Amino acid sequence: MEIITDKERDAFYKVLYNRRDTRSEFESTSIPEEILKRVLNAAHHAPSVGFMQPWDFVIVQDKKKKEKIKQAFEKSNNEATSLFEGDKQALYKTLKLEGILEAPIGIVVTCDKSRSGPVVLGRTVNKEMDAYSTVCAVQNLWLAARSENLGVGWVSIIDHSVLNKILNIPENILPVAYLCIGYVSHFHERPQLEKVGWLPRIPIEELIHYDEWDNKDLTI
Amino acid sequence: MEIITDKERDAFYKVLYNRRDTRSEFESTSIPEEILKRVLNAAHHAPSVGFMQPWDFVIVQDKKKKEKIKQAFEKSNNEATSLFEGDKQALYKTLKLEGILEAPIGIVVTCDKSRSGPVVLGRTVNKEMDAYSTVCAVQNLWLAARSENLGVGWVSIIDHSVLNKILNIPENILPVAYLCIGYVSHFHERPQLEKVGWLPRIPIEELIHYDEWDNKDLTI
Numbered sequence: 366m367e368i369i370t371d372k373e374r375d376a377f378y379k380v381l382y383n384r385r386d387t388r389s390e391f392e393s394t395s396i397p398e399e400i401l402k403r404v405l406n407a408a409h410h411a412p413s414v415g416f417m418q419p420w421d422f423v424i425v426q427d428k429k430k431k432e433k434i435k436q437a438f439e440k441s442n443n444e445a446t447s448l449f450e451g452d453k454q455a456l457y458k459t460l461k462l463e464g465i466l467e468a469p470i471g472i473v474v475t476c477d478k479s480r481s482g483p484v485v486l487g488r489t490v491n492k493e494m495d496a497y498s499t500v501c502a503v504q505n506l507w508l509a510a511r512s513e514n515l516g517v518g519w520v521s522i523i524d525h526s527v528l529n530k531i532l533n534i535p536e537n538i539l540p541v542a543y544l545c546i547g548y549v550s551h552f553h554e555r556p557q558l559e560k561v562g563w564l565p566r567i568p569i570e571e572l573i574h575y576d577e578w579d580n581k582d583l584t585i
Numbered sequence: 586m587e588i589i590t591d592k593e594r595d596a597f598y599k600v601l602y603n604r605r606d607t608r609s610e611f612e613s614t615s616i617p618e619e620i621l622k623r624v625l626n627a628a629h630h631a632p633s634v635g636f637m638q639p640w641d642f643v644i645v646q647d648k649k650k651k652e653k654i655k656q657a658f659e660k661s662n663n664e665a666t667s668l669f670e671g672d673k674q675a676l677y678k679t680l681k682l683e684g685i686l687e688a689p690i691g692i693v694v695t696c697d698k699s700r701s702g703p704v705v706l707g708r709t710v711n712k713e714m715d716a717y718s719t720v721c722a723v724q725n726l727w728l729a730a731r732s733e734n735l736g737v738g739w740v741s742i743i744d745h746s747v748l749n750k751i752l753n754i755p756e757n758i759l760p761v762a763y764l765c766i767g768y769v770s771h772f773h774e775r776p777q778l779e780k781v782g783w784l785p786r787i788p789i790e791e792l793i794h795y796d797e798w799d800n801k802d803l804t805i
Binding site for chain 1: 589669
């Protein structure tokens with residue numbers, strides 16, 4: 366059994382706390398193949414329900430495809446803007462929420478619900494477990510990238526069915542995340558949305574409950 | 586900007602590759618409060634859509650509540666068993682899929698879709714982004730636990746609405762994961778489901794595509 370030492374734990378936490386959602390800081394430098402493979406392999410070693418490994422990774426490097434994806438973002442982002450009101454809308458308009466063209470590559474992480482047949486161990490009562498496993502792979506990828514000093518941004522303001530069309534992904538395969546990845550000029554000290562005052566960090570004490578939802582007293 | 590050194594990256598990967606889904610190996614030793622807080626704080630520093638931080642953590646330590654949760658597992662697991670056929674059903678019956686009573690505590694990680702109001706930055710076109718953010722918190726928690734030499738098992742064979750009832754979680758709060766967490770006798774070298782031959786590890790080459798779903802040639 367591999368013991369993690371205090372020093373290794375601290376290195377792990379350094380990676381975790383310095384991970385950021387990257388939008389404006391991408392440099393065009395390409396990612397060496399060996400490093401990209403390490404990051405993808407880390408994603409592939411995420412936990413998955415029934416060991417079904419439902420994920421695939423579509424690497425987007427073609428400029429024309431990126432431009433189409435950027436257009437899809439702009440369409441959905443224009444629709445989103447109108448949903449906010451007043452000061453919030455004004456602030457929303459100032460935010461850069463993606464780095465699709467700037468990042469050297471994009472990665473679409475998908476979920477194949479049919480990967481290991483119709484009945485999946487652990488997905489019998491909770492049908493969304495396969496998508497959740499895919500998100501575990503995304504988070505592994507994101508942290509592994511940070512450990513390689515690579516920035517990652519999750520662009521969620523895209524109609525996923527457009528990704529199926531642009532990248533010829535079969536209709537039954539569910540895109541879960543469009544990720545921009547690349548080297549960056551810098552990592553921000555705090556999340557951008559916290560820094561610009563969009564929302565504050567919630568004190569963790571407010572989020573911990575003991576045995577009952579209404580019990581927030583430490584009895585452990 | 587914090588640079589991650591090669592040595593720190595290697596420590597990070599050591600944690601990532603030694604993480605396991607723990608079911609049979611729990612010891613009853615309690616987790617020191619300080620360590621549990623570090624693990625929860627790591628979860629709280631996951632990425633979240635629009636910085637909404639939709640998660641809460643319900644720590645389950647009461648024996649009677651654990652017993653009720655175990656009963657809910659057994660009900661759903663009996664239903665699941667009948668869905669498998671022949672050899673697969675025989676193998677399924679031999680698997681231990683949870684450590685609800687053995688682990689010193691359980692943690693329910695929930696998602697509050699209303700946390701920051703009806704319109705959430707980044708959730709406008711993809712409505713499931715809040716649940717996905719919560720899963721990122723689960724994966725952060727899982728890896729942080731491993732860095733503290735704690736095992737975690739995600740028990741997905743539970744009807745989540747039963748957790749709402751047992752722990753008095755309001756109906757509008759969505760349980761995303763029931764996690765068992767504790768010190769362990771050992772971590773397995775490989776995932777248990779791989780070891781017993783339930784499913785093999787998929788070669789990663791089969792999962793990487795370039796610009797088009799059908800293009801698996803390396804052109805990067």
